[in-house]
Amino acid sequence: MKKLRLLLLPFSVLYGLVTAVRNVFYNKGIFSSVRFSVPVIAVGNLSTGGTGKTPQTEYLIRLLSPLYNVAVLSRGYGRKTNGYILADENADAHMLGDEPFQFYTKFKQHINVAVDANRVEGITNLLKLSPVPDVILLDDAYQHRKVKAGFYILLTAYGDIYADDFILPAGNLRESRAGAKRAGVIVVTKCPPNISAEEQDAIKKRLNPESGQKVFFSCIAYDDLVYSQSTTTTAAEIKSQPKVLVAGIAKPEPFYKHLHQEGDVVKTYPDHHDFTETEIKELIQLSETKPIVTTEKDYMRLNGRVPQDRLFYLPIMSRFVNGSDDFDKTILNYVERSTRNSRLH
Incomplete structure (x- = not known):
C-alpha cells in the first residue's frame, strides 16, 4: 500500500x-x-x-x-433525480438520496429538507418558502x-x-x-x-x-432499540439471535462490532449502494430464517423492498x-x- x-x-x-x-x-x-x-x-x-x-x-x-425555522439543503448523493426538489409526502430515497430522505423521515414535522447540486439555487429557492427559514x-x-x-x-x-x-x-x-x-x-x-x-x-x-x-x-x-415498520425490540435481544447484518456505508465496522454474534450473516455493500433486484432477492431469501438488521441510512433504501416485519434498523446519534x-x-x-x-x- x-x-x-x-x-x-x-x-x-x-x-x-x-x-x-x-x-x-x-x-x-x-x-x-x-x-x-x-x-x-x-x-x-x-x-x-x-x-x-x-x-x-x-x-x-x-x-x-x-x-x-430550520431548512436542510443537500446535494442528494445517489438520487435518481436532478435539480431542486423540496421533500414532501411523495418523497423517497430515489428522489432525494438516502441521507436527505432520512432527515425528512425523522424531522419532517419540524424542518424543511431540499436537495440541489447547485447550492446557490437551492438556498435561493428555500428563501422563497413561507415562512422563510x-x-x-x-x-x-x-x-x-x-x-x-x-x-x-x-x-x-x-x-x-x-x-x-x-x-x-x-x-x-x-x-x-x-x-x-x-x-x-x-x-x-x-x-x-x-x-x-x-x-x-x-x-x-x-x-x-x-x-x-x-x-x-x-x-x-447507539440506540437501545432497533426499529421496524411496525414494531421495536431491544438491541440486546436482537443481538442475541442469529440475524443478517446489512451495511452499505463508508465504514461499517463499528456497526458490525456493536451487533455481531457468531452465526450471523454479514452482507457488506459500497457506500450509498443502490441494491439490485438480485441482491434484494437474496436478502428476501435470507430473511425467511433470520431478521435483517441494517443501518438507518440503508433502511431508507431497503424499506418496501424486503419483508417489513423482518427488516430492522439501528439508529445512531452523535454525542x-x-x-x-x-x-x-x-x-x-x-x-x-x-x-x-x-x-x-
Whole structure:
C-alpha cells in the first residue's frame, strides 16, 4: 500500500495544485461566492466519506429546530433525480438520496429538507418558502465554495484525522490540510467514549488549530432499540439471535462490532449502494430464517423492498465526549448574532 501511495504522489501533487489555485481564486474574490442574509452552517470534511456527517447534521437539527425555522439543503448523493426538489409526502430515497430522505423521515414535522447540486439555487429557492427559514444547514458542503457559509463545521474521524492524510489519489483528502482554516470548529468524530484528556491534547497538537478555532470530540451513541415498520425490540435481544447484518456505508465496522454474534450473516455493500433486484432477492431469501438488521441510512433504501416485519434498523446519534454545552453555545451564538445582524440590514 505504501509503495502504491508513493507511485500516486505525483498525481496528488497535481490535484493538490488545482484545488489550491481554486481556493486562492475564491479567497481573493476572482471566483465569486454568494453570501446570504440568513445564517448558513456548512457541515463537511476534508476527506472522502466516513466522518459522521449525518449524525452531526441531525445533532444540529435537534439543537436548532426547537428555536428556529430550520431548512436542510443537500446535494442528494445517489438520487435518481436532478435539480431542486423540496421533500414532501411523495418523497423517497430515489428522489432525494438516502441521507436527505432520512432527515425528512425523522424531522419532517419540524424542518424543511431540499436537495440541489447547485447550492446557490437551492438556498435561493428555500428563501422563497413561507415562512422563510431562519437558518440553513448545508450537508456535505465544505468544498462548495460558490456559497459563502457563515459558519463551517469540519469533521475528521478519530484514527483517520486529516493531519495524517494525503491528497487524492495517494490519500483520501479532497483538498490540502490548509482547507481546515475555513472551519469555525473542528469535531473529531467516532472517538472512544472514554478517550483520555491526554489523547485529546495529543490530537489537538497534531491538528494544530488556528487561533480561536475550537476542537471538540464526539463519539457514536447507539440506540437501545432497533426499529421496524411496525414494531421495536431491544438491541440486546436482537443481538442475541442469529440475524443478517446489512451495511452499505463508508465504514461499517463499528456497526458490525456493536451487533455481531457468531452465526450471523454479514452482507457488506459500497457506500450509498443502490441494491439490485438480485441482491434484494437474496436478502428476501435470507430473511425467511433470520431478521435483517441494517443501518438507518440503508433502511431508507431497503424499506418496501424486503419483508417489513423482518427488516430492522439501528439508529445512531452523535454525542460529545466532554459534554455539549460549549459546542451548543458556539452554534447558538453564531445563529443569534447572524439573525440579529440580518434584521438590522
